[in-house]
Amino acid sequence: MTTDLNTAPARRKPRNFALLSARAGAAFLTPAGILVSVFVIVPFFWVIFVSFTNRTLLGRTALNPEFVGLANYLALFDPATFFQRGQFGFSLILTTQFVLASALIGQALLGLLLAWLIQTVPPWVKRITETFVIAAWILPEVVIGFAWFAFLDRDQGTLNMLLESVGLPPGDFLLDSPFWVIVVFNTWRGAAFSMMLFNSAFSSIPPSYFQAADVAGASSWQKFRDIGLPLIRGHIVTDLILITMWTFNTFTPFLLTNGGPSYRTELVSIYNYRVAFQDFQFGKGAAVGVIMMLINLAFALVYLSLGRKKRA
Amino acid sequence: MTNRLRSLALGLVGATAVALPAFAVDLNVTCRCVIGGVNSGTAQWIEESVIPAFEAANPDVNVVLNQFGGEDAQLTQQLALDFSTGAGPDVTAFDGFLIPSFVEGGLLKSLDEVAGPEVNDWSGWAALSEGSRALMLYQDKYYGIPLGTDVRMINTRKDILAEAGIDADTWQPNSWEELLDAARAIKKAKPDSFPLQINAGVAMGEATTMQGYWMVLLGTGEAVTDENGKFIVSSQGILDTLNLYKTIYVDEKLGDQRAQLLADGRNRSFANFRDGVTALLVEGDYFYRSVTPEGSEFAVANRDEVQGWAKMPAKEPGAGIRGQDFVTISGGTGFVINPATDTPKEAWAFLSFMNEPAQLEAFQAIQPRITARTDVAIPNNPFLTETSQTLLPLTTARPNDPNYNAVSSEIQRMTEAVVSGELSPEEAMAQYKSAVIAIVGEENTVSLL
Numbered sequence: 001m002t003t004d005l006n007t008a009p010a011r012r013k014p015r016n017f018a019l020l021s022a023r024a025g026a027a028f029l030t031p032a033g034i035l036v037s038v039f040v041i042v043p044f045f046w047v048i049f050v051s052f053t054n055r056t057l058l059g060r061t062a063l064n065p066e067f068v069g070l071a072n073y074l075a076l077f078d079p080a081t082f083f084q085r086g087q088f089g090f091s092l093i094l095t096t097q098f099v100l101a102s103a104l105i106g107q108a109l110l111g112l113l114l115a116w117l118i119q120t121v122p123p124w125v126k127r128i129t130e131t132f133v134i135a136a137w138i139l140p141e142v143v144i145g146f147a148w149f150a151f152l153d154r155d156q157g158t159l160n161m162l163l164e165s166v167g168l169p170p171g172d173f174l175l176d177s178p179f180w181v182i183v184v185f186n187t188w189r190g191a192a193f194s195m196m197l198f199n200s201a202f203s204s205i206p207p208s209y210f211q212a213a214d215v216a217g218a219s220s221w222q223k224f225r226d227i228g229l230p231l232i233r234g235h236i237v238t239d240l241i242l243i244t245m246w247t248f249n250t251f252t253p254f255l256l257t258n259g260g261p262s263y264r265t266e267l268v269s270i271y272n273y274r275v276a277f278q279d280f281q282f283g284k285g286a287a288v289g290v291i292m293m294l295i296n297l298a299f300a301l302v303y304l305s306l307g308r309k310k311r312a
Numbered sequence: 313m314t315n316r317l318r319s320l321a322l323g324l325v326g327a328t329a330v331a332l333p334a335f336a337v338d339l340n341v342t343c344r345c346v347i348g349g350v351n352s353g354t355a356q357w358i359e360e361s362v363i364p365a366f367e368a369a370n371p372d373v374n375v376v377l378n379q380f381g382g383e384d385a386q387l388t389q390q391l392a393l394d395f396s397t398g399a400g401p402d403v404t405a406f407d408g409f410l411i412p413s414f415v416e417g418g419l420l421k422s423l424d425e426v427a428g429p430e431v432n433d434w435s436g437w438a439a440l441s442e443g444s445r446a447l448m449l450y451q452d453k454y455y456g457i458p459l460g461t462d463v464r465m466i467n468t469r470k471d472i473l474a475e476a477g478i479d480a481d482t483w484q485p486n487s488w489e490e491l492l493d494a495a496r497a498i499k500k501a502k503p504d505s506f507p508l509q510i511n512a513g514v515a516m517g518e519a520t521t522m523q524g525y526w527m528v529l530l531g532t533g534e535a536v537t538d539e540n541g542k543f544i545v546s547s548q549g550i551l552d553t554l555n556l557y558k559t560i561y562v563d564e565k566l567g568d569q570r571a572q573l574l575a576d577g578r579n580r581s582f583a584n585f586r587d588g589v590t591a592l593l594v595e596g597d598y599f600y601r602s603v604t605p606e607g608s609e610f611a612v613a614n615r616d617e618v619q620g621w622a623k624m625p626a627k628e629p630g631a632g633i634r635g636q637d638f639v640t641i642s643g644g645t646g647f648v649i650n651p652a653t654d655t656p657k658e659a660w661a662f663l664s665f666m667n668e669p670a671q672l673e674a675f676q677a678i679q680p681r682i683t684a685r686t687d688v689a690i691p692n693n694p695f696l697t698e699t700s701q702t703l704l705p706l707t708t709a710r711p712n713d714p715n716y717n718a719v720s721s722e723i724q725r726m727t728e729a730v731v732s733g734e735l736s737p738e739e740a741m742a743q744y745k746s747a748v749i750a751i752v753g754e755e756n757t758v759s760l761l
Contacts, residue, residue, distance in 0.1 A: 062417030081743075278721075
């Protein structure tokens with residue numbers, strides 16, 4: 001009891017900064033709290049609940065779903081089918097490759113390169129580059145999807161017209177190399193974020209460091225390796241985790257390929273959509289959703305712990 | 313006194329209820345039809361004939377047609393999600409095979425349950441032929457009014473056949489081998505062409521199952537389910553079917569593989585036929601009636617001279633379902649009422665109005681077809697008359713099973729795996745088997761191998 005009394009004033013101390021009484025604060029928070037619980041917390045537990053049933057939208061199990069325990073999860077991780085095309089394991093592996101190629105290598109590397117290069121160019125070049133890269137980032141996804149679809153079409157696509165005009169053979173990109181199409185697409189689409197983040201990171205380095213290096217006769221590559229990179233290491237980690245999460249969850253490639261041909265671009269998000277909203281297997285779809293949530297949670301925990309370490 | 317008061321109160325309520333319709337009632341109608349696009353004739357009919365006539369007879373009802381331009385599967389998806397949340401159009405076009413799965417899922421109610429018992433008094437029921445009545449019937453209840461049925465055949469380009477030295481007017485393959493031989497002859501004469509197209513793959517949705525897989529499978533003497541209604545998940549018939557696909561698309565490149573794998577595949581196959589790239593296309597009679605007529609996107613020039621048809625042969629003579637030499641399958645579409653409609657009486661009034669002979673005859677004038685009603689004249693069109701008279705006696709229907717829709721999706725995946733060359737027929741069938749068992753349970757499947 002006494003310890004409680006002793007610690008109470010210490011705990012109350014930060015409240016002195018509050019503008020409102022605790023009760024008024026709670027009252028103001030209530031509407032937001034209700035909204036969050038209705039639209040975030042309840043659906044969260046609802047999805048977990050549904051993932052233990054065989055609920056569907058059509059057919060008999062729509063009205064009379066049964067509790068099936070872990071059956072949906074066991075079906076997803078069934079070793080006999082796990083790696084088959086169109087199965088969960090296949091799309092998980094595909095997503096991992098997609099994240100590695102398009103987010104970690106594509107977006108981060110391209111963003112870093114762009115950010116470094118625009119440090120030294122005249123301001124108007126810098127501004128034009130930024131405008132183009134950011135435009136790719138902020139245009140609506142549907143517009144982007146259809147523009148790329150038209151760009152890549154074998155028969156009337158712009159890309160093949162360009163290739164043919166310089167004497168190169170046209171390609172059937174969406175059918176022959178759909179995976180690389182969505183990798184290039186996602187790199188192009190998302191490089192802007194990395195570029196902006198690294199750009200501001202580079203700008204925060206005092207110019208005197210580089211001036212001193214110039215006096216010492218350092219090359220551009222040496223300045224990049226020995227001054228630029230070490231000083232923005234924290235930003236790089238932040239960037240990698242954020243774009244990994246976003247790329248893991250992205251759905252936009254669906255607009256280009258529909259997940260096909262033959263599941264070759266069926267990322268986990270598209271797999272989840274197909275199971276839940278094309279096959280209408282809500283139970284199984286919910287199980288996929290729960291697994292995706294857990295994976296995202298893992299990313300988020302890594303991100304948060306790194307942030308805490310940085311502050312400490 | 314109390315009685316009088318009560319009757320007064322009831323009278324007031326009644327008067328208010330009667331007065332309410334003075335405010336116009338809005339009725340939404342949806343079909344996968346767009347004027348100048350897909351199923352243009354249907355859209356034209358509803359927009360130009362049904363709605364004006366209905367509104368003239370019911371001045372307090374305001375009808376709007378939503379022209380849906382997406383794929384069949386996308387409309388199904390939209391309707392399923394809409395109906396499950398109480399949203400969606402009041403009256404909508406609907407494919408008959410979806411009725412069992414929607415009804416079992418609680419997304420569709422029988423017409424008398426939605427609009428009242430007067431539905432059963434409609435004079436039109438008696439005028440529907442028995443076969444067409446079954447199209448929108450499930451467990452002895454009507455869920456919609458059927459508009460018409462169809463049959464499937466090999467649509468031919470006589471001009472291309474002639475180029476390969478085949479007399480198109482008498483050409484009729486009696487086995488798969490003869491069909492392949494004709495395709496090979498055309499391929500030899502026109503190496504850049506893809507002479508034979510039998511639908512496969514996921515992108516085409518039910519068109520793959522119905523126009524492609526069924527048409528081949530029936531020729532092996534099998535169907536998707538056996539006589540007890542169990543789904544056949546491994547059999548020689550499935551293997552033969554998949555091997556035919558493999559011959560056409562992978563081994564001999566007689567068909568356009570891209571058209572089966574890309575998202576807009578069906579339109580590509582239509583364009584191939586229009587452009588003479590494909591000479592033999594297995595599709596239904598609506599391909600003639602609503603895809604290739606003059607003025608549509610895939611119009612075939614000189615259609616009535618150039619476009620012909622042949623019966624789809626069984627693998628060998630007599631090897632088809634019921635020992636037939638030739639096979640075909642019929643489906644049917646109609647219109648249903650959204651169970652969550654706010655205006656069930658008006659919806660029924662509209663639905664029955666559009667299915668009266670006067671309106672159906674107006675439809676025949678726009679686009680002749682095999683009608684569901686016996687009191688509407690059979691179209692005076694040689695193509696449709698001949699195909700329906702020849703093929704309706706041979707026809708088959710899909711199982712009336714709530715799981716059929718989900719199994720059909722697996723059929724589309726199985727054919728795509730083979731056509732893309734990713735899996736052998738045996739591997740694809742093994743995947744199909746495990747997928748179907750997961751859907752219907754092992755006790756509802758049967759393996760014949």
